Amino acid sequence: MKYGFFPGCTFKGAAGYKESTEAVSQILQTELVEIEDWNCCGATSYWSLEDLPALILPARVMALAEKHNFKEVVNVCNACYSTLRKAQDKLAEDERLMEQVNEALAEETLSYTGSTKIRHYMEVVVNDLDPEEIKKHIKVNLKHLTIAPYYGCQLNRPWGDIDDLQHPVMMDRLIETLGASVATNYSAKTVCCGASHMMPYEKNCLPQIRRIVSDAHAKGAQAISTLCPLCQFNVDAPQSALDLPDIPVLYFTQLMGLAFGLEEKDLQLKKLLVPFKMAVWGG
Amino acid sequence: MDNAALKEKFFEKYHGEELQNCIQCGTCSGSCPLAPYMDYGPRQLFQLAREGDMEEILKANTMWLCVSCYNCTVKCPRDIVITDHMYTLKKIALQEGIQAPTTKLPALYKSFMGSVERYGKITDISVMNRYAFRQPMDVMGNAFLALKLARRKRLEYKVHPVKNLAGFKKVMKKARELEKTS
Ligand code: SF4
Ligand code: SF4
Secondary structure, three states: OOEEOOOOOOOOOOOHHHHHHHHHHHHOOOEEEEOOOOOOOOOOHHHOOOOOOHHHHHHHHHHHHHHOOOEEEEEOOOHHHHHHHHHHHHHOOOOOHHHHHHHHHHHHHHOOOOOEEEEEHHHHHHHHHHHHHHOOOOOOOOOOOEEOOOOOOOOOOOOOOOOOOOOOOHHHHHHHHOOEEOOOOOOOOOOOOOOHHOOOOOOOOHHHEEEEEEEHHHHHOEEEEOOHHHHHHHHHHHHHHOOOOOOOOEEHHHHHHHOOOOOOOOOOHHHOOOOOOOHHOOO | OOOHHHHHHHHHOHHHHHHOOOOOOOOOHHOOOOOHHOOHHHHHHHHHHHHOOOOHHHHHHHHHHHHOOOHHHHHOOOOOOHHHHHHHHHHHHHHOOOOOOOOOHOOOOOOOOHHHHHHOOOOOOHHHHHHHHHHHHHHHOOHHHHHHHHOOOOOOOOOOOOOOOOHHHHHHHHHHHHHHHH
């Protein structure tokens, strides 16, 4: 199946997210076609300072998707996902804003109707594919690996329509499909990672990272899986400041790649700050 | 603007009037991960808004500490879109030039926007460079981390701008014009 793909600004620099996503989407034949000439979604910065430009940025991305006849826009970042959905909601309920957005987009002969469905790749894998089909690609037995599924905030909140608001289970199901074990009762799964506040307010955000990491340890996990570049970075990078044992933080696509028998270098595991070594768990 | 005019702006233009429905239950402040560091938690902030003490609100660090986690919004028994009101209060504070003295967020947001306005995109470096001018200590504190990232070839120095950059800029310019006239 073919999807319009919105990588977002942080995808390329994220630790192996791009490489692993490309590799597994090829194996699973979920064709992610990059939306040509996409721009930054604006994220929390624009919502915080601007009215109309904060809507224009995500609207332009969706207008480009419409122009190329994509019915669905697939994201790999929680912030991009929520920004696009939020813009879509706001424009759907305000005719005047909709007119203004289209008047501005007309400068580039683009138009926005709001017809595209906004999705996250993790949810595409779980909802659009038959788990039995995914299992056919498994080459490595991961049953000795226990994973803490960390979702972050902005995939399920504020909507709560694709999964439970506080206790989502979609990635849990994916981990089980891949043959690994899910850390049970991982209650930190939707604790906020601090997002862009980690730089200016690191001290205030560290307690949240501590909770995400210590709960993963307490529930017997050997690794945390994530689905957003900001979450991955915020949970991976400050661990040296926590005086807790380190725990690797993988993208769900890297975990899939490991199960599918891809090499550590295909998945760029060496880019993680807390190292993950498959050999340790015996494969 | 005086308190009354500010309240009108918040309540009329930005839908703050729904705060009249707040029952002061405190669920928002109780579920907010940053509330312990806020001058006023969301509940107290909204009470002040209803009382019309807008200048006090705009001086608070509350909305600048909000990380948009939507914990409060999904739990509010009165369906108040709390996170959106935090966004609004940031906007009004900046428009009025009022700001909690310890707030560093506008510097970060502006650094982010500087890169978007110029290239249509960001890289971590393009934001950090701009932020470093405004808050050098925060960036220096992260120098060690930057080194670790560089060793793992994770730092992208070059921004690959939007292809139709001229078109993109025209769209943004038009958006700003439309906003002014509305
Ligand atoms: S949760 Fe809602 S009703 Fe309760 S204090 Fe907060 S804003 Fe008011
Ligand atoms: S959205 Fe903001 S105010 Fe609400 S709980 Fe999260 S940090 Fe606190």
